[in-house]
Amino acid sequence: MNKRSIVIIGAGLAGLSTGIYAQMNGYDSSIVEHHSKPGGLAAAWRRGEYLIDGGIHFLIAHRPPSPIYDVYTEIGVDVPESTVDMKNYLRFVDDTGEREVDFTSDLRQLEHDLIAISPEDEKEIRQFLREVEWMKDSPLLTDLGMSAAPPELKGRFDSLKELWQMRGFMKYFYGKYSRPAAEFAKNFHNPYLRTMFENLFSPDGPIWFVIMILATVGAGQLGLLKGGCPGFVLPIEQKYKDLGGKIRYNATVDKILVEDDRAVGVLLRDGSEHRADVVVSAADGRNTIFGLLGGRYVDDRIEKVYGTWKQYDPSVIVSLGVARTFKDAAPLNMFMLKDTFLLGQRTIKVLPLRVLNYSDVFAPPGKAVIQVMLETDWKYWTELHNDKDAYDVEKQRVAEMVIQRLERLYPGIRPQIELVDVATPLTTWRYTLNNRGSPMGWLMTKETLMTQLPRRLPGLDGFYLAGQWILPGGGVPGCIYSGRNVVQLLCKEDKRAFRTSA
Ligand SMILES: Cc1cc2nc3c(=O)[nH]c(=O)nc-3n(C[C@H](O)[C@H](O)[C@H](O)COP(=O)(O)OP(=O)(O)OC[C@H]3O[C@@H](n4cnc5c(N)ncnc54)[C@H](O)[C@@H]3O)c2cc1C
Structure with a gap:
């Protein structure tokens, strides 16, 4: 079989995942990475006898059976070895230092604690926790709609089936739970509860995301990384290398080379060129589209996204x-x-x-x-x-x-x-090199969640995007899936079955 070559920009989770699935599917891939080590935002650095972990706080779906768990395993992570259960998502302590609430898997206890603090908010508290309870038992919790084929490969029937499966989740994308946490928190009379609900995750993020996190704790599906980010990232890097993938560190891409509207490789800061049949950027979206490609392949939709959407603050x-x-x-x-x-x-x-x-x-x-x-x-x-x-x-x-x-x-x-x-x-x-140091890319909002960001750019062949800038909210599972999805699309183009092992 004639192997197509792929150059991938970035050895973050999305870039590594792209590389692994590319190797599994018979492509000849290599990664060029700006930093001296893998992981991107999943970063840690040593300071004397201390390891400072500056990335992933918790891993969703760290226990089998779940499609996301299977994907972690596919890319080389021994999840049971690398994680411990996160039984308490968050301890919230008031300004007296005496009243504290633990957001654990014990939802009855949580309900009791919250109502004890604010009996006047009982109805809102019960309603909120009912949503957590409902989501906890939903099979979609440890899938999040990610395991389906990428949208480009879905037929009408698949889309309808997916809509049907997601029907229970739709209320979160439109109704009261789609509102930012800071806004939703105003429903509570009690100021302590208000501050609490505003700060359970990002005040700007939708409150359903908090419902989802609490549901994962409830379902025993939230894990802490025992080895910090390196314990998660290094086995993935190793898997890529074992599959024959090559990584060049301290290699910053300054330009994506294009000939006759086809991406043909990258130009590195040191002046060297790296040619390939396909280029995948798993790096910052804005820099890729408007910097490395000079803004030549955009349409109104892309202009609108990059002109108006909000990012997570650094x-x-x-x-x-x-x-x-x-x-x-x-x-x-x-x-x-x-x-x-x-x-x-x-x-x-x-x-x-x-x-x-x-x-x-x-x-x-x-x-x-x-x-x-x-x-x-x-x-x-x-x-x-x-x-x-x-x-x-x-x-x-x-x-x-x-x-x-x-x-x-x-x-x-x-x-x-x-x-x-x-x-x-x-x-x-x-x-x-993430725009404005954003930790998770685009902010999740009603609008961003209902918009599909393209993995390809209009008018440019041989080029794909992966990573947190093509899926609002970023996050570990989504970024890994984004790389997997790119290789699914390549396999489809090349008329070969997509494989998830070597
Ligand atoms: C502090 C923190 C906590 C987080 N906590 C969680 C959490 O608990 N759970 C969760 O699911 N998610 C969490 N996230 C989000 C998650 O880590 C990210 O969404 C995800 O790691 C992004 O992966 P990525 O591969 O898309 O991008 P990145 O990690 O940004 O990788 C992009 C890579 O491309 C390289 N690159 C960029 N430009 C170039 C160039 N021109 N040439 C060569 N290389 C280039 C970069 O150096 C980088 O290595 C957290 C993020 C942060 C920062």
Whole structure:
């Protein structure tokens, strides 16, 4: 069989997945990656004896049987070995530090706790948890409609069948649960509940996404990565290499080469050309379309998406290596602050705290890494960066604001802090080239969720897109599926059956 060659831009989850399925299906693929290691946003970095994990907080569908689980396995992840159950999604602590609510799989307990805080919100609480209960039992929870063929390969009958399967989910895309969490939270009378529901995930994201996460906890389908991001990403990279795939690191693509409206390869920053029959970009969408391709292959739909859609805001991540174990802490905590502080134009009212003490990869015995991730503004940090000293001073100030508040929550913590690491949106951009340091691409909204983003560009042959910029909300399963889908399309073009093993 004549092997078509493929060059893939980016060794994030989408790029690696594209490569793996390409190799499984007899293509001759190679990946060019800007950074010195794989994973993209699924990133971690070593600081002395601490491993700072700056990516994936939890993995959806980490237990069999589920189509998503099968896909993790296909691409080389030993999921039971790499994960532990996340039994408590989030602990929410009020500003007195005394009232706390655990969002665990025990929905009856959760209902009881929430109603005890706010009896006047009983009806809304019960209704909300009824949705969680319903979704928990839906087979679509661990599939999310992803295992179906990519839209380009669906016939009318498949689309109708899918609509029928998804019918129960449609209410989330239109009704009250499609609203952003911040808006939905206004339904509650109690201010503590309001803050809670606003901050269970992103305030800008739809509340049904929170329902879905709570349902996955309820169904025992949310896992923590024992080995952090490297424990998940490195086996995937290894699988790709074992299948004969080649990766070039520190190789930034500056241009996609096009001849007669067909992509024929890439031009790297070092001036070298890398030619192939097919080019797949699993890198930032805007840079790919308007930068690497010079904006020559766009239509009204693409202009509209890139001109009007909102992205997830970037974050500043303060990580601390601490000689303390945080024995009873939940992996994710949200503390309401009595003394708020300013981050650029934003007032920080809650402190989201991630505690990485559930495996020994993050810190030596008796120690742990804890992390506060605050949504922030790209412009604020880029303007600051014009004056490197001011930028560094602001990083230190944010760390100090965080430590001061943690000292109240965990008295005696300051002298136990052995390491302070601050990553800004510019750090994320520098290592992944994602537009404005966005952690998950397009914000999920009613409009974005109902729009199919094209995997191909109008007028350009031999070219495909994969990754978080073609599916609002990004996320691990979706990005992996996006790579798989590209290879399904290639197989269809080449009239060969799609394979999921070597
Ligand atoms: C802090 C954080 C927490 C998260 N938590 C979760 C979670 O708990 N659960 C979940 O499901 N998802 C989570 N996500 C989202 C998820 O990690 C991402 O959506 C997903 O990893 C994106 O994968 P990707 O391959 O599409 O893109 P990326 O990871 O951005 O990969 C793109 C790759 O392309 C490379 N690249 C870009 N431009 C070029 C170029 N010109 N030349 C060469 N290479 C280039 C980049 O260096 C990068 O490696 C989180 C994200 C972040 C940042």
